[in-house]
Amino acid sequence: MSASLSVRRVGPESAAVVLAIVQEAFGSRPPLDPPADAMSETVASIATRLALGGGLVARVDGEPVGALLLDAVGDAVYLRRFGVLPAAQGHGVAGAMIQAATEAALAMGRYAWLRVVAREELPRTIAFWARRGFVQTDRRSPYVELVRPVPAVHEVPTAEDMRALGARIAQELRAGDLVVLTGDLGAGKTTFTQGLGQALGVEGSVTSPTFVIAREHASTHGGPELVHVDAYRLGGAAELDDLDLDTTLDAAVTVVEWGEGVAEDLAESRLQVRITRSATPPSGPDDEVDPRLVEILRLGPRWARA
Structure with a gap:
């Protein structure tokens, strides 16, 4: 049976739990000069931070394995004291947090x-954040600051509204852009x-490419073509590489359905x-409105510049 992973918001009452995770996670990292500020935290200081902004604790089968503090500053939320216990790393805890x-x-x-602040002496940590769409915006030795936008969220009542949203997003796209689509069966990925x-303005009818894996739609007016990929039946990133999409990526807008966890390495930036x-219950005749x-999350240097 697979392990149960949960992440929940916590307050000052969880200060001792958060501190224990922070000390073990940061204590397992290579020694730094000056030492990481996290190592000087106390239950009282963590409780104060939690009272101000709250935090998160990740648990696997009920056992605490990860934690962070939320620190709202201006128009950003800083993720402070982000730590995952060494024994729990590599199991999706960080991504869930x-x-x-x-x-x-x-x-x-x-x-x-x-926003996050990392130490320049820890290139693997900086690479970790970069793989998750964070882009470096400042460097003041020994600190590196990285940023990722908070996603825009749209409630879409009907299939026509979903197509209209797809059309609006298309106005932002250019050749070389990657769109990674995620959602359950029937969620509306192909409709989008x-x-x-x-x-x-591409040729042909856009339908689910499930059985052909990938379809190419040429532009009718000299714009970028659309490469539409369905990764549902692929075994992972290696099988996606076998499609040899590199030959078309720079000249096309590439959309990969079921692409989360598979397609991220196709491009430095992605939508x-x-x-x-929606939690809003269906309404209308015969519950036809669902x-x-x-x-929508814009990740990587392309979108940070935009």
């Missing part, structure tokens, strides 16, 4: 960015791509689109 921090920032409102393809069913929530 970043997703939970994103949801917390959305719930807190008006915050446009997630239909609107995108129509706005790009990540996650579609889920709203979706569409979370």
Whole structure:
């Protein structure tokens, strides 16, 4: 049976738990000069930080394995004291914590960015954040600051609205852009791509490429072509590489359905689109209106510059 992973918001009552995780996680890193500020934290100092902004604790099968502090400054939420116990690393805990921090920032409102501060002596840590879409914005030795936008969230009531959203997003795209689509069966991934393809002005009907894996749609007016990929039946990034998409990436807008965890290495930057069913109950005749929530996250240097 697989382990149960959960991430929950916590307050000052969890200061001792957070401190224990922070001390073990930061204590396992190479020695730094000056030492990491995290090593001087106490239960009292952590409790004060939690009272001001709250934090997150990740648990696997009920046992605490990861923690961070949320620190709202201006239009950004800083992720402070981000730590995962060494024994729990490599099992998706960090990614779940970043997703939970994103949801917390959305719930807190008006915050446009997630920010982190890393040490330049820890290049693997900086690379970790870069793989998750954080872009370096400042360097003041020995500290490096990286930023990632908080996603835009749209409630989309109907299939036509989903196509219209795809068409609006298409106006931002250019040759070389990568769009990674995630959502359950029937969530609306292909419907979104239909609107995108129509706005790009490409040839042919945009349908699910499940059985052919990839379809190419040429432009009708000299713009970028659309490469539409379905990664559902692929075994991972290696099989995606076998499609040899590198030959078309620079000249096309590439959309990969079921691409999360598979397609991120295709390009340095990506537009990540996650579609889920809305908490708003279906309405209308025969419950024909089934709203979706569409979370759009612009990751990497291309979108940071934009």
